[in-house]
Amino acid sequence: MAGRKVSPNLELNRIVDERRAVGESLVHLGFGEARLPVFAPLARQLAAGAAYNAYGPVAGGLPVREAVAGYFTRRRLPTGPDQVLVAPGSKPLLMGLQHVTGGEVYLPKPAWNTYAPQAALAGKRAIGVPIPPESGGIPDPAVLREELRAARTRGATPGMVILTLPDNPTGTIAPARLVREVCALAEEYDLLVVSDEVYRDVIHDPATEFLSPADVVPHRTVVTTGLSKSLALGGWRIGCARFPGNPLGRRLRDDVVAVGSEVWSTLAAPMQEVAEYAFSEPPELRAWLGRAARLHGTVARAVHALLTDAGASCRPPTGAFYVYPDFEPVRDALARRGVTDSPSLFAHLLDEYGIAVLAGHQLGDDEGALRFKAATSLLYGPTREEQQAALDAEDPLRLPHVDSVLTRLAESFAKLTA
Numbered sequence: 001m002a003g004r005k006v007s008p009n010l011e012l013n014r015i016v017d018e019r020r021a022v023g024e025s026l027v028h029l030g031f032g033e034a035r036l037p038v039f040a041p042l043a044r045q046l047a048a049g050a051a052y053n054a055y056g057p058v059a060g061g062l063p064v065r066e067a068v069a070g071y072f073t074r075r076r077l078p079t080g081p082d083q084v085l086v087a088p089g090s091k092p093l094l095m096g097l098q099h100v101t102g103g104e105v106y107l108p109k110p111a112w113n114t115y116a117p118q119a120a121l122a123g124k125r126a127i128g129v130p131i132p133p134e135s136g137g138i139p140d141p142a143v144l145r146e147e148l149r150a151a152r153t154r155g156a157t158p159g160m161v162i163l164t165l166p167d168n169p170t171g172t173i174a175p176a177r178l179v180r181e182v183c184a185l186a187e188e189y190d191l192l193v194v195s196d197e198v199y200r201d202v203i204h205d206p207a208t209e210f211l212s213p214a215d216v217v218p219h220r221t222v223v224t225t226g227l228s229k230s231l232a233l234g235g236w237r238i239g240c241a242r243f244p245g246n247p248l249g250r251r252l253r254d255d256v257v258a259v260g261s262e263v264w265s266t267l268a269a270p271m272q273e274v275a276e277y278a279f280s281e282p283p284e285l286r287a288w289l290g291r292a293a294r295l296h297g298t299v300a301r302a303v304h305a306l307l308t309d310a311g312a313s314c315r316p317p318t319g320a321f322y323v324y325p326d327f328e329p330v331r332d333a334l335a336r337r338g339v340t341d342s343p344s345l346f347a348h349l350l351d352e353y354g355i356a357v358l359a360g361h362q363l364g365d366d367e368g369a370l371r372f373k374a375a376t377s378l379l380y381g382p383t384r385e386e387q388q389a390a391l392d393a394e395d396p397l398r399l400p401h402v403d404s405v406l407t408r409l410a411e412s413f414a415k416l417t418a
């Protein structure tokens, strides 16, 4: 098809690889990957699963769906295996949901760079609604209300709102009060709520309050998640969705299964073995998840500190592995370097400091704003040994390879805003 573009984060990987191939030293902060070694029992599960070479049911086999149902049930959401689908990543499940539903799609602004293109692929209009000051991952309820009213006045049909909890790109978790407010609007305007919880197990402080829309409006919420982020298994492609246990949920699930039957057929059988083990959450796996979340939090907070020291404003990160700074407070200093908007900030960081980030406008944010996303999980070192050391360290910030890249970032941002 003409005019299609590669997703900007994947395109950035290509640019970074090209520049590195000619010897440039780059700090790549533009790709949302956990960058940790595979937890050994998962690899053993995968090897054992190699014996399974038959196609299986599109929705996934019963054992893996039971494991996923248990995972949700332990999170206050009683779930049966017939409410669950597994697939090669949560991305295709999100696309499937776009295909089988109608109406306009409401997104936080900024949001993960795939939601809007997926809506467009499904022939739908996506509307970015600015996030509130408290957190990202959720449209500001007051603005969302205005947008929904305006849609009705236009004669349009609002169809779906997508929330990201915890959030990519801001690394924050929407407070319960805001989740409730958006759920109330979903009720009023009959919206399907899609709660993307792929970072659900990357909450830095386990005491942080987390409210899923499925707790509030279970009859109209589909939750998606997967193992790409929490267990750093992006390349293994394991995702799942939980549908409401009512006629709407059954209709949506059947329709997404129908899409899956024509597109991906089934989650690869060996991956179902991995997923069954992971979603049953044995103690050793929980311990690994806890260590990984602590590491993500420690490094994200360190990057947050160096950015705010340099004069940016930035919501403190509490989940996932991102920060989303805003250089508006130092706009004048940046203007002296020819940096006046999101594209020029991106280009300047790459060309002058060798720092690759994902520019805010690539995430649906205003092009005139001085914002970007940095994935701090890419700072644990390029080798498996360094990454394992970061995971095992009492204080990862004291590891020389982590310290040196943080120092480079601190010096670069201090220079940028001097």
Ligand SMILES: Cc1ncc(COP(=O)(O)O)c(C=O)c1O
Pocket: 032, 088, 089, 090, 091, 092, 112, 164, 168, 196, 198, 225, 226, 227, 228, 234, 237, 238, 239
């Ligand atoms: C917010 C969000 N949702 C979904 C995904 C897709 O994850 P996967 O398809 O690997 O499950 C990502 C990955 O970048 C993400 O950041």
